[in-house]
Amino acid sequence: MINTSWKHIRRSPYQALTAVLIMTITFFVATILVVLAYASSSVLKYYETRPQVIAYLKKDVPTEDISAFQNKLEADTRIEDVRFVSKEQALQIYKDATANNPLLSEFVSPKVFPASIEFSVKDLSFAQPLIGELENEGVVEEVAFTASLGSNQNLSQVVERLTSISQYIRVGGGIILTFLLLSSLLVLLVITGMRIASRREEIEILQLIGATPTFIRGPFLLEGMFYGLMGATVGWLFAFLLTLYLSPSLVSFFQGIPFLPKDMLGILQLFGIILGGQIILASALGTLGSFIALKRYLKI
Amino acid sequence: MPPKSLLLPMIKFEEVTKKYGSANAVEDISFEAKEGEFIFLTGHSGAGKTTLIRLLLREITPTSGKVLIEGRDIKDLKSEEIPFYRRKIGVIFQDFKLLPDRTVYENVKLATEIDGRTTPKEEKKIEEALEKVNMSSRANLFPRQLSGGEIQRTVIARVLVQEPKIILADEPTGNLDPETGRQIVDLLGQAGKVGVTVLMATHNADIVNALKHRVVNLKNGKITRDDKSGKYKND
Numbered sequence: 001m002i003n004t005s006w007k008h009i010r011r012s013p014y015q016a017l018t019a020v021l022i023m024t025i026t027f028f029v030a031t032i033l034v035v036l037a038y039a040s041s042s043v044l045k046y047y048e049t050r051p052q053v054i055a056y057l058k059k060d061v062p063t064e065d066i067s068a069f070q071n072k073l074e075a076d077t078r079i080e081d082v083r084f085v086s087k088e089q090a091l092q093i094y095k096d097a098t099a100n101n102p103l104l105s106e107f108v109s110p111k112v113f114p115a116s117i118e119f120s121v122k123d124l125s126f127a128q129p130l131i132g133e134l135e136n137e138g139v140v141e142e143v144a145f146t147a148s149l150g151s152n153q154n155l156s157q158v159v160e161r162l163t164s165i166s167q168y169i170r171v172g173g174g175i176i177l178t179f180l181l182l183s184s185l186l187v188l189l190v191i192t193g194m195r196i197a198s199r200r201e202e203i204e205i206l207q208l209i210g211a212t213p214t215f216i217r218g219p220f221l222l223e224g225m226f227y228g229l230m231g232a233t234v235g236w237l238f239a240f241l242l243t244l245y246l247s248p249s250l251v252s253f254f255q256g257i258p259f260l261p262k263d264m265l266g267i268l269q270l271f272g273i274i275l276g277g278q279i280i281l282a283s284a285l286g287t288l289g290s291f292i293a294l295k296r297y298l299k300i
Numbered sequence: 301m302p303p304k305s306l307l308l309p310m311i312k313f314e315e316v317t318k319k320y321g322s323a324n325a326v327e328d329i330s331f332e333a334k335e336g337e338f339i340f341l342t343g344h345s346g347a348g349k350t351t352l353i354r355l356l357l358r359e360i361t362p363t364s365g366k367v368l369i370e371g372r373d374i375k376d377l378k379s380e381e382i383p384f385y386r387r388k389i390g391v392i393f394q395d396f397k398l399l400p401d402r403t404v405y406e407n408v409k410l411a412t413e414i415d416g417r418t419t420p421k422e423e424k425k426i427e428e429a430l431e432k433v434n435m436s437s438r439a440n441l442f443p444r445q446l447s448g449g450e451i452q453r454t455v456i457a458r459v460l461v462q463e464p465k466i467i468l469a470d471e472p473t474g475n476l477d478p479e480t481g482r483q484i485v486d487l488l489g490q491a492g493k494v495g496v497t498v499l500m501a502t503h504n505a506d507i508v509n510a511l512k513h514r515v516v517n518l519k520n521g522k523i524t525r526d527d528k529s530g531k532y533k534n535d
Binding site: 007205206207209211212215 | 385414
């Protein structure tokens with residue numbers, strides 16, 4: 001059956017090429033969309049989980065009280081990445097931030113800076129109630145919510161913007177992908193229909209000598225599956241190479257925000273999962289296209 | 301007491317009529333063929349010979365009457381049983397019906413492939429069949445590279461490998477010169493000698509008269525003569 005399918009493909013190379021090309025385009029776009037969805041989700045997660053709340057501590061609070069407060073925060077399930085920042089560390093942060101203008105930090109002493117506890121919330125909706133709770137804590141002098149991100153945007157606005165971009169990618173990508181998958185299905189249906197028409201006599205002979213419908217239909221189904229597999233693999237490969245090629249520029253653009261896995265192994269894992277999923281989807285799509293054509297054009 | 305299958309005729313037509321619209325293709329046909337019997341179906345074009353063959357292949361069903369194979373009415377065959385039924389029947393057509401993209405060997409092998417028989421024993425059978433029809437040296441050629449007689453011999457090899465109980469030949473010599481036609485009929489005659497029932501539609505008087513097998517003559521869809529003497533007559 002595999003040999004017969006392969007013969008069918010070799011005998012009509014242009015039809016086969018058309019089917020593989022449309023599948024390649026579909027799965028190239030599919031891979032890019034999945035990578036974009038992953039990247040937007042990673043960037044969103046990065047912003048959502050970076051330190052967002054800073055509780056400045058009162059002066060002369062005993063160390064035990066600070067530890068107790070930190071432990072309480074660490075036990076809170078709404079909170080993660082709790083970090084104590086001492087006066088000295090705060091000064092260092094200030095110096096780093098004003099490195100371009102040493103005069104600003106020259107006469108500053110660590111005493112000016114309060115110690116603080118920074119943490120991030122697991123979901124931004126937890127931020128407001130938490131801030132209210134923290135303001136009532138005895139050890140807390142003041143609570144700050146995020147740093148400014150330039151212009152007038154604060155973190156919640158950035159997250160909101162990213163969330164909507166991420167949704168656009170998912171919904172828009174989903175629509176584009178559905179359209180492409182449908183086009184691929186129709187192209188496969190037409191090509192399989194043409195192949196059935198061109199083999200009408202052959203099918204008749206096979207029927208006369210006692211071939212079962214499965215024996216006759218099998219090579220057409222395998223052919224559809226082959227187009228799907230080839231298209232998915234080639235489309236994926238192009239998308240993978242394009243991602244690798246653009247990575248340096250993208251890394252520089254995102255300025256350290258981890259939009260893709262950090263190491264090559266992680267990237268390979270991500271693309272491996274995409275390839276696996278696409279192979280299953282492509283096989284199903286190819287087989288379905290041929291199956292519908294067989295139902296429509298081959299009444300045996 | 302012999303087994304039931306030996307008592308039953310291999311082929312039995314019981315008052316079979318096939319109509320296309322209001323026109324009768326065959327009408328009130330009744331005859332039997334025993335196991336190993338060789339019968340010529342004669343008659344002019346349009347007499348109903350091909351309709352009888354198509355009825356036997358279960359390509360069409362009778363409008364009335366019964367076509368029985370080994371006692372079973374083939375109209376009752378379920379659609380999934382038809383391919384298995386057809387494996388019992390070897391078919392030879394005037395227009396050959398070989399797959400053009402397969403070699404002689406592959407075309408013959410097709411009969412075993414569809415049956416799921418792919419053992420070395422089957423391969424030996426294919427080689428023997430090709431040898432029997434004198435096509436061993438042409439095994440790797442494609443149908444377009446063969447003469448009419450060679451193509452028809454390939455079809456016969458495919459039928460022999462199929463090991464059918466019945467061979468239906470619809471004008472198998474129609475496109476061949478007399479000598480080649482004679483060779484083809486000889487090969488079919490050999491099949492008859494090993495218990496295969498052969499039904500051959502022809503209007504080649506020379507072949508019919510030479511072989512002296514039973515002749516069932518059709519005219520306008522009706523049997524006009526069922527003659528054991530083996531003579532071709534223009535009824």
